[in-house]
Amino acid sequence: MCSLYFSESSRIWHLAFSNIMLCVLLKLTTQTQVPNSNFHPPVEVPGDSKANLMSMSFPGVQLHIEDQHVVMDNGILQVTISNPEGMVTGIEYNGIDNLLEILNEESNRGYWDLVWNVAGSTGTKGIFDRMEGTSLKVIVENEEQVELSFTRMWDPSIDQGKLVPLNIDKRYVMLRDSSGFYSYAIYEHLEEWPAFNIDNTRIAFKLREDMFRYMAIADNRQRFMPLPEDRLADRGQALAYPEAVLLVNPVEPDFKGEVDDKYQYSCENKDNRVHGWISNNPSVGFWQITASDEFRSGGPLKQCLTSHVGPTTLAIFHSVHYSGEDLVLKFGPNEPWKKVFGPVFIFLNSLTDGDDPLLLWEDAKQQMIYEVQTWPYSFPASEDFQSADQRGSVCGRLLIQDRYISEENVPGNGAYVGLALPGNVGSWQRECKGYQFWTRADEDGYFSINNIRTGDYNLYAWVPGVIGDYQYNVVITINSGCEIDVGEVVYEPPRDGPTLWEIGIPDRSAAEFYVPDPDPKLINKLYVNHPDRFRQYGLWERYSELYPDGDLVYTIGTCDYGKDWFFAQVTSNAGRQLITHMKELLGKLGSNSTWPMRVEPINYD
Structure with missing residues (x-):
């Protein structure tokens, strides 16, 4: 998508459009504020109040190894994992034998997966791989923590062309007194291995259909959900793409006439912290919590899937959704690579009979706050996950220099400021191989980015309401324990003259x-x-219905973009028709003048 401006010599026009159907990416309207660090996370156990619970002491973590399964048990929950595949086959909690869908095969309950393809392939459809482990190793086993490693090592003499050329290490961690468990993974590609592509990678959990019916992904985005059988041919009508189904004969009549589409529940990375499901009877919550965006692709505005009908809960680490081939991870020959995805936290909570089940959502948000405050976690045993004392920080102040607005530099109020791998201006939007670290500047333009992994980065920024992207022209090297102050950095937005008029707001949203x-x-x-x-x-189909005889014409000074400018550029001649009308306007302003036009990206998703 892009924004378009018009000016005498430029800050120019603002127009939103996209080349895909599900195109405009707006900010969530509700965000949870992080309280002070003295917050103590609640853990819910049936029949006990929080006051009683906080004084309780649970037994230490125990590990039971069987022929085909291993079980982690901390007295609050038991997690069963297939051995050596590393699939989560069972989660026992609150007297319930298994929160995962017992009708599914064991390999289709809780699992990591990826989609990959050979080098030179095009498009975003590849080879699906559930990444079954071939070896189990106990990394940590004591009363405070159990950490398990399920690995699959790539052997070029056997696996060439059959498996993705990666060493994969899937980790599961259970801590004492914790109402949940963590999972993370390390992917490694050695220099001498063949080139290949990765389209998507994630962790997925398929919950019990007979229990979990209420889904929550934000304060204002939660509801009772249809059943998966409502999407089948005898109950649902397929729409323009397989994920979208019109419910024509659902099991529960209340859903009749609705569209179910998992893409309707996508979320921007910056807001995608906690989502999941609630069971009313018994009152149990299942939540996926992501404390950091550092391992996600595409920056803070990249949208990814969350939870959807299944009931399914996802933690997306890399995805080409809404972006297409631009975000395919493409590795060339002789290109070594290693990356840690996660940890993410699977949090379980419960209520006593009679309490409002929606309190489980409020509790999950509080747990999310605690997880964010404790990042980077201190417990992962892999040396590839850097602890807080191994990381560094960057601070500074962003100022805007725009002499058509102010003679003085103005603070970059609310700027998004981030570190990503060195690249071109705005390259963070397509960057997938490394880590990204983002923050928001305060009203005076001051920013601080903490807990940055060691390595080389460029500093990138953009300011809501200001056209263009900023890039600091010096590569920043982060070493363990470093505290780098870049001082005042000045962004000069692209301009050729004063603004004559503007359609929209350059904030990378089309709201x-x-x-x-x-x-x-x-x-x-x-x-x-x-x-x-x-x-x-x-x-997208409504545009043709609104303008059946031709494309819309926007009259500067008369039209209101909140009422008269369609939020998305769909398949039509609207862009060409708009330019025609602008030429007519410019002709009236003077045939010997130059009137530049500038396009401002809203979001590449």
Whole structure:
């Protein structure tokens, strides 16, 4: 997508468009504030109040190794993992034998996976791999912690062309007195191994259909969900793509006439901290918590899947969704690579009978805050996961130099400031191989980025309301324990002259533009009169219905972009038609003048 401006010699026009159907990426309207570090995380156990629970002491963590399974048990929950494949086959909690879908095969309950392809392949459809381990190693085993490693080592003499050329190390960690467990993985590609591509990688959990019916991904994005059988051919009607289904004969009539589409529940990385499911009877919550974005691809605005009908919960680490081939991880010959994904936390909570089940969501948000505060975690045993004392920090102040706005430099209020692998201006939006670290500047433009992994980075920034991208022109090297102050850095937005007029706001969102109502026969009730109503299915088709005889014409000074400018550029001649009308306007302003036009990216997703 992009934004377009128009000026006498430029800051120019603001127009939102995308080459994909599900295109405009808006900010979530609700965010949880992180309280002080004295917060103590709650752990819910049936029949006990929090006051009683905080004084309880659970037994130490125990590990039971069997022929085909291993079990981690801390007295609050038991996690069963296949041996040596490393699939989570069972989670026992709150007197329930298994929270995962027992009707599924053991390999289809809780698992890591990736989609890969050979070098030179195009597109985003590759080879699906559940990454079954071939060896188990106990890394840590004591009363405070158990950490297990399930590995699959690539052998070029056997696996060439059959398996992704990676050494894969999947880790599972259980801590004492913790109402959940952690998982992370290390992927490694050796220099002498063949080139290849990665399209997606994630961890997925398939929960019990007979228990988990209520899904929550934000304060204003939660609801009871349809059943997976409602999507089958005898109950649902396939729409433009397989993920979208119109529910015509659902098991529960209340869902009749709604569209179910997992992409409607996507979320920007910066807001994707906690999501999951609630069971009403018994009152149990299953939550996926991600404390850091550092291992995710595409920066803070990249959208990824969360939870969806299944019931399914995902932790997405790398994805080409909404971006296409630009975000495919492409490794060339003689290219070594290693990356740690995670840890993510699978958090379980429960309530006593009679309590409001939605309290489980509030509790999960508090647990998320605790996890964020304790990042980077101190417990991972892999030397590839850097602890806090091995990391560094960068601080400074971002100023904006725009003489058409102010004679003095103005603070970069609310700027997004981040570190990513060295590259070109704005390259962080497509960067996938390394780590990224982002923060928001305060109202005076001051920023501080902490807990940065060692390595070389460029400093990138952009400011809501200001066109363009900033890049610090010096590579920053992070060493263990370093504290780097870059001082005042000045961003001069691209300009050729004063602004004559502007359509929209250069904030990488299209929230200010006109979003039509959906076809009443193709709605998701959650998004009726909702700030995220742009997520409704089929809105791209509404453009042709609104303008059946030609493309829209926007008249500067008369039209209101909140009512008259369509939020997305869909398949049509709208862009060409708009330029034609602008030429007519410019001709009236003077045939001997130069009137530049500048395009401002909203989001590459």
